Structures are given as structure tokens and as C-alpha cells.
Amino acid sequence: MYKRRMVAFNILRGLAAIILALAVAAIFIFLASDEPFEALKQLLIAPLVSFRGETAAFNVQSLYQILALMIPTMFTGLGVCVMFSADMFNLGGEGAVMAGGFVAALIGIYLPMPAGVHPVVAVLVGALVGGLVTLIPALLRVKVGASEMVSSLMFNYVVMYIIMHYLNNVFADRSKGSTQSFPFIETVKIPQLVTGGSRLTYGFLIALVFVVITAIFMYRTRWGYQIRMIGINSNFAKYSGMSVASTLILAQFIGGLLSGMGGAIEVLGRYNTFLWKELPGYGWTGITIAILARNNPAFVPFAAFFLAYLDRGCQLMSTHSDVPSEMIAIIQASIFLFFAAEQFLSGARQKLVVKNAKDELAAMEAETAQEGK
Amino acid sequence: MGAANETAQNIELAVDMRNISKVYPNGIAANQNVNFSVRKGEIHALIGENGAGKSTLVKMLFGMEQATEGEIFINGKEVQLTSPAQAIEHGIGMVHQHLMLVPSLTVAENMVLGMPPKKGIAIDYQAAVRMTTEIAERYHFNIDAEKRVMDIPVGMKQKIEILKALLRGAEILILDEPTAVLTSNETVELFQQLRHLRDNGFTIIFISHRLNEIKELTDRMTIMRGGRFMGVHDTAGISEQEISRLMVGRDVLLELEKDQANPQELVLSVENVSYTNEWNKLMLDNVSFDVRAGEIVGIAGVEGNGQKELVDILFGLRNAHTGEVKVNNESILGKSQRVIREMGVSLIPEDRMLYGIAATGSITDNILADRYGNKEYNAGPFFKTKKIQKDTEQLIKEYRIVARNQSQQVDMLSGGNIQKVVVAREFSSCPNLIIADQPTRGIDVGATEFIRKRLLDLSREGAAVLLVSADLSEVMEMSDRLLIFYGGEIVASFDQTSTLTDEVMGEYMLGLRRQDKKELEEDAYV
Numbered sequence: 012m013y014k015r016r017m018v019a020f021n022i023l024r025g026l027a028a029i030i031l032a033l034a035v036a037a038i039f040i041f042l043a044s045d046e047p048f049e050a051l052k053q054l055l056i057a058p059l060v061s062f063r064g065e066t067a068a069f070n071v072q073s074l075y076q077i078l079a080l081m082i083p084t085m086f087t088g089l090g091v092c093v094m095f096s097a098d099m100f101n102l103g104g105e106g107a108v109m110a111g112g113f114v115a116a117l118i119g120i121y122l123p124m125p126a127g128v129h130p131v132v133a134v135l136v137g138a139l140v141g142g143l144v145t146l147i148p149a150l151l152r153v154k155v156g157a158s159e160m161v162s163s164l165m166f167n168y169v170v171m172y173i174i175m176h177y178l179n180n181v182f183a184d185r186s187k188g189s190t191q192s193f194p195f196i197e198t199v200k201i202p203q204l205v206t207g208g209s210r211l212t213y214g215f216l217i218a219l220v221f222v223v224i225t226a227i228f229m230y231r232t233r234w235g236y237q238i239r240m241i242g243i244n245s246n247f248a249k250y251s252g253m254s255v256a257s258t259l260i261l262a263q264f265i266g267g268l269l270s271g272m273g274g275a276i277e278v279l280g281r282y283n284t285f286l287w288k289e290l291p292g293y294g295w296t297g298i299t300i301a302i303l304a305r306n307n308p309a310f311v312p313f314a315a316f317f318l319a320y321l322d323r324g325c326q327l328m329s330t331h332s333d334v335p336s337e338m339i340a341i342i343q344a345s346i347f348l349f350f351a352a353e354q355f356l357s358g359a360r361q362k363l364v365v366k367n368a369k370d371e372l373a374a375m376e377a378e379t380a381q382e383g384k
Numbered sequence: 385m386g387a388a389n390e391t392a393q394n395i396e397l398a399v400d401m402r403n404i405s406k407v408y409p410n411g412i413a414a415n416q417n418v419n420f421s422v423r424k425g426e427i428h429a430l431i432g433e434n435g436a437g438k439s440t441l442v443k444m445l446f447g448m449e450q451a452t453e454g455e456i457f458i459n460g461k462e463v464q465l466t467s468p469a470q471a472i473e474h475g476i477g478m479v480h481q482h483l484m485l486v487p488s489l490t491v492a493e494n495m496v497l498g499m500p501p502k503k504g505i506a507i508d509y510q511a512a513v514r515m516t517t518e519i520a521e522r523y524h525f526n527i528d529a530e531k532r533v534m535d536i537p538v539g540m541k542q543k544i545e546i547l548k549a550l551l552r553g554a555e556i557l558i559l560d561e562p563t564a565v566l567t568s569n570e571t572v573e574l575f576q577q578l579r580h581l582r583d584n585g586f587t588i589i590f591i592s593h594r595l596n597e598i599k600e601l602t603d604r605m606t607i608m609r610g611g612r613f614m615g616v617h618d619t620a621g622i623s624e625q626e627i628s629r630l631m632v633g634r635d636v637l638l639e640l641e642k643d644q645a646n647p648q649e650l651v652l653s654v655e656n657v658s659y660t661n662e663w664n665k666l667m668l669d670n671v672s673f674d675v676r677a678g679e680i681v682g683i684a685g686v687e688g689n690g691q692k693e694l695v696d697i698l699f700g701l702r703n704a705h706t707g708e709v710k711v712n713n714e715s716i717l718g719k720s721q722r723v724i725r726e727m728g729v730s731l732i733p734e735d736r737m738l739y740g741i742a743a744t745g746s747i748t749d750n751i752l753a754d755r756y757g758n759k760e761y762n763a764g765p766f767f768k769t770k771k772i773q774k775d776t777e778q779l780i781k782e783y784r785i786v787a788r789n790q791s792q793q794v795d796m797l798s799g800g801n802i803q804k805v806v807v808a809r810e811f812s813s814c815p816n817l818i819i820a821d822q823p824t825r826g827i828d829v830g831a832t833e834f835i836r837k838r839l840l841d842l843s844r845e846g847a848a849v850l851l852v853s854a855d856l857s858e859v860m861e862m863s864d865r866l867l868i869f870y871g872g873e874i875v876a877s878f879d880q881t882s883t884l885t886d887e888v889m890g891e892y893m894l895g896l897r898r899q900d901k902k903e904l905e906e907d908a909y910v
Binding site: 229231232233236237238240242244246247248249250251252253254 | 470526667699715720721722723724725726731733738739740741742743744745752754756757762765766769
């Protein structure tokens with residue numbers, strides 16, 4: 012009874028946040044556009060439906076593109092879920108994505124391997140490097156008490172500039188006009204799942220597998236259990252005999268591992284060379300996803316789909332109408348704000364809690380009375 | 385204003401709280417029909433043990449909590465106090481036990497926090513210094529307005545808190561256990577200043593549980609126990625014995641049928657443990673005692689006399705500065721909680737919300753906390769979910785935890801049921817030493833009875849039990865042997881509790897009496 016009430020409440024709160032955010036977006040669209048209805052149609056409907064004259068048809072290629080967009084963000088979303096579950100605000104996912112992608116690219120360019128093995132090795136090593144990136148802020152926090160939020164944020168840029176240095180000065184393909192690496196060996200590329208130009212690769216299936224693995228890890232293993240308990244109350248965890256410091260470090264390492272894997276799969280699936288010249292942004296999206304999913308891995312695909320859909324809608328809106336693509340930043344920011352603000356609708360939640368407490372007491376009294384008879 | 389116009393017929397009341405009741409959402413009744421009235425220009429003590437409801441009462445007076453029932457009159461007028469800002473408007477100021485100052489700011493800056501004197505849009509720092517110096521001089525407080533708060537001693541910080549309240553126009557000052565953090569010299573100085581303030585017409589509410597201070601300083605006192613009003617008295621007209629009887633006297637809840645203990649082998653031995661806290665205060669002074677299998681050793685005492693520190697040390701949460709603690713002849717000092725638990729020690733912590741539970745976790749999560757690594761619950765890397773659920777279900781039944789189901793969030797249970805979750809976990813791990821720190825504080829009678837019964841059964845089945853409680857009826861009924869703590873020392877020990885009276889207990893607990901060395905040694909060990 013109680014549980015159903017709270018679940019219903021949380022779903023309603025989520026929907027309310029999305030609707031409010033879209034309403035805010037609509038206001039901006041009406042302000043910015045001469046053809047607001049066309050823009051809204053492009054934003055909300057066009058990602059799945061193509062219009063030719065009067066007829067509308069389901070656009071499967073566009074769906075593939077949305078799913079392809081979800082590949083890296085599902086990984087970063089999962090990574091952030093694990094890191095935030097331990098109540099550590101580690102923002103190093105961004106650096107982990109880029110480092111993972113870069114190292115996987117180097118393996119793809121310079122280390123020839125048999126076809127089946129090559130991508131697996133590249134992705135695993137990329138993941139490991141991603142794990143190291145988020146491990147460092149965690150160690151700084153545990154060993155010297157430095158705020159992991161600040162150090163991880165800064166460390167992203169350290170990682171980025173180290174990669175840029177090596178890309179520019181060591182690994183650049185000078186025959187190309189823009190800065191990029193030499194092309195990958197064919198064997199390392201992650202195969203396409205569908206035909207067409209969508210770049211929907213087997214990476215999508217791997218991401219779904221990792222959703223399941225992460226959910227099982229968090230809710231069905233002792234390590235995930237420790238991470239969650241430490242996140243809820245670290246005093247309790249310590250008193251219960253858990254090793255708080257090593258579990259915190261483990262959680263951050265796993266978070267980076269997942270993000271790094273996402274970066275590697277994205278680079279090897281979408282591109283032929285390594286050409287990121289700045290932080291790719293998937294780490295930030297991962298944070299939004301984790302917040303939307305309330306740190307529950309099972310909800311990550313839905314949150315990732317929602318954001319990818321919006322992303323695609325904004326692309327279409329900026330191509331086919333007069334609204335600039337920066338609109339997506341406003342929409343995402345407003346959703347982020349509505350969700351992240353714990354205060355949002357907290358008054359209603361408080362009422363619900365009090366009501367439940369009262370029900371509980373009444374039930375208890377009834378039971379005690381019965382025992383007395 | 386002034387104390388002079390106070391005559392028998394015409395007594396002006398500064399504060400008059402009538403029939404105040406407060407029930408918290410979790411069902412704990414912190415105040416029941418309490419009457420509290422303070423005359424203008426007096427120092428009025430509010431006295432009672434921790435958990436007696438003193439803090440709740442003054443929180444309502446300062447607008448931090450709202451009464452469920454009752455009326456509050458300030459200077460004869462009924463008021464609704466829904467926030468501290470409103471209380472301040474009515475001339476009420478509060479000095480909290482935990483001082484609320486910004487350490488990196490100067491004294492003057494702290495003084496004007498929230499109401500800074502301005503020069504254009506900038507803060508007029510010189511004016512703040514001037515205001516601070518002025519008010520300090522007016523009330524003979526000796527402080528340096530330009531020092532940073534982090535560089536000054538605690539006694540000084542407290543003065544600043546008092547001055548802050550005065551600067552905001554307070555005429556009624558509430559001081560919540562102000563001497564808890566002070567050295568004896570600082571206490572003497574504080575008392576002089578409080579008397580001076582009283583003589584200038586201020587009304588002071590002084591919360592404490594230290595009898596000697598109250599006798600020395602206050603004019604009248606209101607005594608509380610268990611959320612109830614136990615009377616108001618002139619300080620001069622009541623003996624310390626009488627106060628202690630009213631304050632710690634017991635309400636007999638229930639009678640336990642207890643057979644004679646049959647102490648077996650030595651389980652816990654505490655040898656010469658001393659501990660000095662971070663403010664350089666000696667909290668434990670050369671404490672030694674034993675607990676054997678099959679017996680319950682009770683530790684009684686007013687809170688803050690070293691019991692908390694002792695329990696923390698026994699469970700490895702705090703490091704003893706000197707001494708030795710052994711469980712089954714093995715030292716526990718420096719060991720982690722996991723190792724201590726593996727040695728068969730379990731703990732019901734005093735603060736169940738802080739240490740005892742993960743509030744937003746499920747009942748299952750909370751039961752699992754000390755055993756999630758056990759072989760029986762793991763198959764390779766995975767939890768045996770079915771087995772975990774079955775055992776949790778069993779414990780919920782066995783400990784009569786009232787809950788919808790085992791995945792219910794623990795903080796949605798009532799206080800008594802939350803404690804039952806803690807107890808179910810701590811008792812079901814086959815401990816050979818149970819440390820129970822205030823195991824039944826603030827919970828309903830049914831749960832209290834249940835937990836006490838369980839604890840007794842476990843001891844009779846061979847567990848060693850150390851029971852720390854501020855609840856006299858609990859320690860006296862449960863304990864086979866009893867130690868009384870005062871000022872970090874064991875001041876009395878008894879090898880049977882049936883002949884003890886509340887009065888005698890109260891005198892030891894409040895430091896009016898102590899046993900000599902010989903008496904102590906006879907009973908501290910069996």
C-alpha cells in the first residue's frame with residue numbers, strides 16, 4: 012500500500028518534471044521562432060515519424076539513430092549510478108569516456124590482432140583506463156579528504172589536455188586537414204547491427220547487457236549492497252563492520268570502468284579515426300541520466316532513450332525550422348533542475364510520509380489491542 | 385524592570401506555557417501536559433535527564449518546533465511562535481548547546497550576522513566592532529571584537545552567543561546546558577555574568593542536569609521526567625535528595641521475572657581505561673570492570689558522565705588513550721568493527737538513527753548489514769536472495785516487527801519497530817557479548833518489554849550483557865550487577881540491585897555520594 016503510493020508519487024513527480032521542462036522549452040520556442048508549431052512538431056514528433064506531404068510514416072532509420080545515441084550515454088549513466096550510489100559526487104565520467112576512447116583507438120591503430128579479439132581487447136583496456144581516471148579523485152578523497160567533486164571536475168581537463176597533447180604531437184595523421192589520428196585497423200571496428208547510416212552497432216546490445224549486469228551487481232551482490240548502504244549512511248556501514256574506504260574506491264573505479272567502456276565502444280563503433288578535440292559530453296549526459304533514473308540501473312535505458320530522443324528532436328528542429336540547436340541545452344538544464352532539486356514537491360512528499368506514519372501507528376495500535384484480548 | 389518589584393501578589397510572568405503537549409510524527413510523545421512558567425527577572429532552572437523533554441519544550445518556546453496542544457504566553461500575551469525569527473521578535477534569545485558561530489569570521493562579524501550595519505551597500509565593519517565592544521562593556525563581558533572565532537576559547541564563544549542574543553533585543557535568555565563544554569573557571573565566570581544580567585532585569589532559563597550548578601545559580605526550578613511536568617520549586621526550599629528523587633525516580637513499567645544469574649567464564653574485561661576528549665576534558669578516569677558469560681552488568685548514570693565514550697571504545701569507534709579492553713582474553717583495541725563483530729560482540733547503539741540503521745534502506749537491507757558476507761547468504765558472487773528473504777521474514781515474525789513487508793523502508797516504521805529491527809539484527813548473530821546502549825529509549829511500552837525480555841533470555845542462555853541505560857527502572861530490574869558512573873568514574877558498584885532504593889541511586893548518580901575504594905573493589909569484579 013505504502014510502497015505503491017510512493018512509487019506512484021515518484022512516477023508522477025518524474026512526469027511533472029518532464030512536462031514542466033517541456034513547457035519551459037515551449038516558451039522559449041515560441042519566443043525564438045516565427046513558426047513555433049512546425050518547430051514543436053520537429054522536436055516532439057519528427058524523431059519517429061517522417062512527413063512526406065500529407066502522409067506520415069514511421070521512420071525506422073531515425074529510431075536507429077536515437078538508439079545509437081544511447082550507446083555511450085547508457086554506459087556513462089550506469090557508471091554515474093554506481094558512483095553516486097556510494098554518495099560520492101564524482102564527475103570524472105567525462106574524462107573517463109575520453110581516456111577510454113583514446114586508448115581503445117590507439118590499440119585499434121597500432122596493435123594488429125585477430126578479428127574477434129581486437130575490439131574486445133581494445134574495449135577492455137579502454138575501460139580499465141577509464142576506471143583509473145575516476146579512481147584518482149576517489150583516492151584523493153579517501154586518503155587526504157579532498158572534495159571528489161572539485162578534483163574530478165578538474166581532472167577531466169587534465170585528462171583532456173594530456174590526450175590533446177599526444178594527439179597533436181605524437182599520433183596525428185599529418186596528411187589530413189584537421190587534427191585526427193591515423194585510421195583504425197578494420198578488425199577493431201564494432202560491427203553495425205542494422206543497415207543504413209545510423210551507426211547503431213552491437214555496442215547497443217552490449218550496453219543493454221551491462222544494464223542487467225550493473226543492476227544485478229548493485230542489488231544482488233555483497234559489493235553492490237555495501238555501496239548502497241555506505242551511500243545511505245556511512246556511519247551505519249562502519250558500525251556494521253563494512254570497510255567504507257575500500258568500498259568507496261571500488262564504486263568509483265567501477266563507475267569509471269563503465270564510462271571508459273562507453274567511450275571505447277563509441278569511438279570504435281561510430282568513427283574510423285580518433286578525432287575528439289574536446290570532452291565529448293557523454294559524461295555530463297550520464298549524470299542527467301543517473302539523476303532521472305534515481306541511481307537505479309534498471310531505469311537507465313529509459314532515461315537514456317528520453318534524452319537521446321530529445322537530442323534527435325533538437326537536431327531535426329534546428330535543421331528544419333528556425334530554432335537553434337542550443338535549445339536542447341535549455342531543455343536538458345530545466346529537466347536536470349526539476350529532478351535534482353530534492354525540494355521539488357517535497358511538501359507533498361512530507362504530507363504523504365506523515366499520512367503513512369499515522370496509518371502505521373493506527374495499525375500498530377489495532378494489533379496491540381488485539382494481542383491484549 | 386528589575387527584581388525589586390516582585391512581590392507575592394504581583395508576580396509578572398515572562399514566560400507562561402500551559403498544558404503543552406508535543407507528539408512527533410513518529411509517535412513519540414516528547415511532552416505531555418507540561419506547565420512551565422518563568423517569572424520576570426529570575427534565573428529559572430529546567431532540570432531533567434536527557435530525554436525528559438527539556439529540549440523539546442524550549443524548542444517550542446524558541447519557535448523551532450510547534451506544540452501539538454497548549455498555549456504560550458509571553459509577558460502575559462498569548463503568542464504563536466512558528467519560527468525563531470518570531471521568538472526573537474518577542475524578545476526571546478537562545479544559546480544552543482552546540483555553538484552556532486562561523487569560525488572563520490571575526491567576533492564582530494559573527495555578532496552582526498544577518499543584521500549587518502551598512503555603509504551604502506558595503507558592510508560597515510567598524511560599526512560592527514563598535515556595536516560589539518559597546519554591548520560587551522555594558523554587560524561587563526570581556527571580549528575582543530576583532531579576533532577570529534576559531535582562535536578563541538569555548539568559554540568566550542559562549543559569551544558571544546549570549547551577547548548575540550542580547551544585541552537582538554532578547555530579554556528572555558534560554559541557555560541549553562551551557563556548562564557542558566566549559567572548564568570550572570569558565571563556569572564561575574559565566575555564573576557571575578548571568579547573575580549580573582538577572583540583576584539588570586533579564587529573565588534566564590537555565591537547562592541543566594547538574595545539581596550543584598542549579599543549587600548555586602538559580603532561583604527556582606521546574607523538574608521534568610519522561611516528558612511530564614514534575615513540579616516547580618524554589619531552589620532554596622528543596623533538598624538535593626528531593627530533586628534527585630523527582631528527576632531520576634522511576635516509573636515502574638513492568639516486572640520482569642528474573643532468576644538468579646549464574647556467571648560463567650570471563651568475556652569482557654576493561655582494565656584502567658582513561659579517555660580524554662578533543663576539548664581536553666577527562667571523560668573516563670581509570671575505569672575497570674568485568675562482565676562474565678550469563679550475567680547482565682548494568683551501567684547507570686546521568687548521561688554525559690562517560691558512558692557514551694566507554695561504549696565507543698568497547699566497539700572500536702573511539703580509541704582509548706590508556707588502558708586495555710579484552711574480549712575472550714583478546715585485546716580489541718585498534719581492531720575494526722568487522723573484526724570486533726567476528727569476535728562475537730554486538731552493539732545496540734545509543735543513537736539508532738545515526739548508527740543503527742540505514743534509514744532509506746529496506747528492512748532486509750538493515751538486517752543484512754552484519755551478515756551480508758556470510759557463506760549461507762552467498763553463492764559465488766551472488767546473494768542467495770530467497771534464503772535472505774526467508775530469514776528476514778523469520779526475524780520479522782520472531783521480533784514482532786510491525787511492517788507491511790520486508791522491503792518497507794525502515795524510516796517509515798515507528799520508533800519501537802525501528803529499534804526492533806536493530807535488535808533483531810544484533811541479537812540474531814549469536815553474540816557472546818551484547819553491549820546494549822539505551823536499548824529502549826523513546827520507544828513504546830510493548831517494544832520496551834519485548835526487548836528487555838529478549839535481552840534477559842539471551843543472558844540466561846549464556847551471553848555476557850553490558851547494559852548502559854539512563855533509565856533507572858531498566859538498569860535496576862535488569863542488572864545482576866550494577867555500576868554507577870559519575871564524572872567518568874565508577875563511583876559505586878553493587879552485586880545485587882533488589883535492596884537498592886531510588887534515593888540512594890540518585891545520590892550516587894548526581895555525585896552526592898561515592899563508595900570508598902574497598903567497597904568498589906568488592907563488587908566491580910565477581
